[in-house]
Amino acid sequence: MNHPINNQPVIDIQNVSHSFKGHRALQGISFQVQPQSLHGFVGPNGAGKTTTLKIICTLLRPQGGKVEVFGHNVQSAVKEIRKRIGFMPDHFSTYRQMTVFEYLDFFGAAYGLGVDQRNQVINDVLTLTDMDGRKDSLISGLSRGMQQRVSLARVLVNDPDLLLLDEPASGLDPRARIELMEILQELKRMGKTIFISSHILSELAELCDSVTIIDRGLVKYSGSMDGLLTHEQEHPVYKVMLEAEVEGLIDSLLREPGILKVEPTEKPRELRIMFDVTLTNTGNLLSKIIESNGTIESFQRDKKHLNQAFLDLTEQGVR
Amino acid sequence: MKRRLLQFGLPLLSKELTEMANRRRTYIIRTIYALLFLGCVGFIYMDSMVPQMSNPLAMLGRGREIFQAMVFLQFVAIYLLLPAITCGVITQEKERNSLGLLLITRLSPSTIILEKYLGRLISMLTFLMLGLPILAFAYSLGGVSPAMFINGLWLLILAMFQIAALGVLCSSFFRTTVAAFIATYLLGFLLLFGSAIASELNLLFYGDIIRALNKVVNQIPGFNNNFSRGSMDLEFLFFAPYWFDRFSWTPGSNSVVKTLIFSLPILLSTLVSLMFAHYFLVRRAFLPANNFLLNLFKSLDRLFSSINNNRVTRGIVLVNDYVHLPESKPIAWRETSKKSLGTFRYLFRILVLLEVPILFLCIIIATSNPEPIVPGAVILLWIIWGLTVLFLAVSATSLIAGERSHETLDVLLTTPISGSELLDQKIAGVKRLCMVLLIPLLTIVLFEAWWKWENSQMNRGNQYESQWLAYLIGSLLTLGIYLPMLVYLFCWIGMKIKSQTKAILAALGGIIAWCLLPFILAFPLFILIPRLNTDSLIYGLFLGPASYVVLNEIAEFHEFGSTWVPLVLNAMIYGGFLLLFRTLCRNHIDENLGRLGYDNNSYYRPDIDSVEGISFDQQSQLSSDI
Secondary structure, rough: OOOOOOOOOOOOEEEEEEEEEEEEEEEEEEEEOOOOEEEEEEEOOOHHHHHHHHHHHHOOOOEEEEEOOOEEOOOOHHHHHHHHEEEEOOOOOOOOOHHHHHHHHHHHHHHHOOOOHHHHHHHHHHHHHOOHHHHHOOOHHHHHHHHHHHHHHHHHHHHHHHHHHHOOOOOHHHHHHHHHHHHHHHHHHHHEEEEEOOOOHHHHHHOOOOOEEEEEEEEEEEEEHHHHOOOOOOOOOHHHHHHHHOOHHHHHOOOOOOEEEEEEEEOOOOEEEEEEEOOOOOHHHHHHHOOOOOOEEEEOOOOOHHHHHHHHOOOOOOO | OOOOOHOOOHHHHHHHHHHHHHHHHHHHHHHHHHHHHHHHHHHHHHHHHHHHHHOOOHHHHHHHHHHHHHHHHHHHHHHHOOOHOOOOHHHHHOOOOOHHHHHHOOOOHHHHHHHHHHHHHHHHHHHHHHHHHHHHHOOOOOOOOOOHHHHHHHHHHHHHHHHHHHHHHHHOEEEEEEEHHHHHHHHHHHHHHHHHHHHHHHHHHHHHHHHHHHHHHHHHHHHOOOOOOOHHHHOOOOOOHHHHHHHHOOOOHHHHHHHHHHHHHHHHHHHHHHHHHHHHHHHOOOOOOHHHHHHHHHHHHHHHHHOOOOOOOOOOOOOOOOOOOOOOHHHHHHHHHHHOOHHHHHHHHHHHHHHHHHHHHHHHHHHHHOOOHHHHHHHHHHHHHHHHHHHHHHHHHHHHHHHHHHHOHHHHOOOOOHHHHHHHHHHHHHHHHHHHHHHHHHHHHHHHHHHHHHHHOOOOOOOOOOHHHHHHHHHHHHHHHHHHHHHHHHHHHHOOOOOHHHHHHHHHHHHHHHHHHHHHHHHHHHHHOOOOOHHHHHHHHHOOOOHHHHHHHHHHOOOOOOHHHHHHHHHHHHHHHHHHHHHHHHHHEEEEEHHOOOOOOOOOOOOOOOOOOOOOOOHHHHHOOO
């Protein structure tokens, strides 16, 4: 089910707060998730990720603020929202005494699909998750990776527009994790909006278009992944890898107007260069290196690693 | 030296005691127990002492009644509370995956068992010590002989050892606290009363054997004076209150010696339980998660199949047990096809297992007892009622609490199925179970009604004992109201309490407390208003659901003057409770389940090509993209 795309955000959270027994889990968070995007939701333990997810998927009533999913308020259009979302919690949530097919058929029926439809959809989702060879296996006999695939297949049974995934890769081995990420990319290509909460930051950086970082119930950053990785960099920083060391190159670059900082990195023959975009540009920078007899092997924007961005934005301390 | 001290430091015991001391519920339960206990003793005191208040000298020597009452109340507390206190002692470690950590320490299995055992004994001892001031008071009034005093204390301590050891054994054997809890009560019941019941029903000529054995024992010189109550002495070998009652009337050291001798079987049963607990601790420490009931039914399957494969029946199949996939009600399908207590084939097994012995026993009873009230049938009915409550408590509380414990509830709640529809479908399996349990209950009721009718034709029994129609209508109404009432009550408890184990324990504890409610309420009432006439409060008995079942079975309607008034009153009270629990379950169900609700009660079922909601084309979006 792919609804026409418009500019309306799929998830629109405005100033939402929620408390449990005096503990403020969410303190007025706001962010949006755009259609057909893969949005990462990152935060340390106890930051409020699961609470936010439960509010979005109509399991919790927000105590303050407004939450809209597909333009519907979660408090008033519960049924409409449930039809269009697929929620995968941070545990398997499988009935272990059922076969894979029975489990998916169970949820197909729970979403009100007819018997014929269910057969077709289940075969499709099993193919997508590469589980068609195990459809008659008991879930209790499957590995963690396979059970996670079954969970993902279950999420897809009602062909939702929005997938809400809570730590989908936790406890999986590297191969299963890579395969899961590939499936998610495939789903994104198919036009699904995916909201994924995860601790595995390196994978999120590669996978997500946008990200929200939350800490102690407050949103620390929400926007594009590129924006986060270049966040708080007043002047752009580039890394240049040379084929060979060039004597006096650093001094000659520093004499150029607009170049603010040149320093070697931990790698041999690599320099990190910061410049003021109002006074110079990358073309001038490259010309100057070549003029100084430097042969360029690679040239790229130096982005912060997501881990670093995460550490910079979140506070220290165990919660 | 320091290491040696550490070795004798009883680390597990101190951990147990610290944990218990840190729990708020320890103090709540202790306070409730103290209030109940003091209330009961106070009631007995008022009842027996108030008439003598005008003459203080007349009160002297009356401490015996208070002391006896206190000892019997402490016995009741031990038998009711101690299984619940001890059954989780090892299973909780298994459930938390911490037993392995204990086993790899320097603590030996026997140390683990003993320290755990001691921890729970100390806990129970704190309950019993609440009776010390009363004991001192009773002793000061006089009438309590030293022998009675020693016998009482000794037997209380022994009963405590015996039941705690049984709880530890079950905890060591079973994987879950719920299984250990049920097993401890069942085994405890069998240990204490199994012999007496088997003898009463003369099961497999057990009663005849016991009587013959008693005759033989009585012919042994030195023993003939001791078995003065006939075969009862052999039937209650493991039941400490019986021996207290048996020897507390005789003063002198002789009665203490006899108590010591006859308490040996209790001591022996304690040691055997502890030895088996030790034996099973390591062997059953890492049990895989399995469904005990399912395994039981599978072994029954094998038994029935082997019986069925004979020359006559040749493995005939009456009903094909093919599991169809759900058409439109998936939750009901799962409850009736994938759960042991909802599946037709297993329910049929339960029915056969219960019904065949009942029919057999009814025939035996009918041919041996000429009275309109048949004690064997009455006991049988109460046992089946007990089993029914047990089965319903386990299955109905687990409906929601089980999903929550297995972490499958959240995904179910994000589907568009409405709360009330979810509840209706969930209950489908329990409804089947109710129908199955109803059959043996009905069999006994119909048998008893027929028996009363037969006796009424012959004018046997008193005016109430032979009123078969009132008995039949009362029993049918009770069955018709109580079973759904229990289902909704247990289901509601399962919704409110998050852990499955706690929910089942709360359901069972709650129903026991409810049945005892009239007596619990009566004590403070009689203490506060000593002039209160017992007859004026007789209808208060119906505040507990078990009262009418008991009264109807033993036909004790003399105080009411009619069989019909109590019948109608009871039906009205519990019909009201049925409606109340049903409303509690259905109203605000979404909030109770933990999600946002909506008013639409209709089951979500979109048309295949509908534009609204999910609109799958014949080719789904997923398949078109693959």
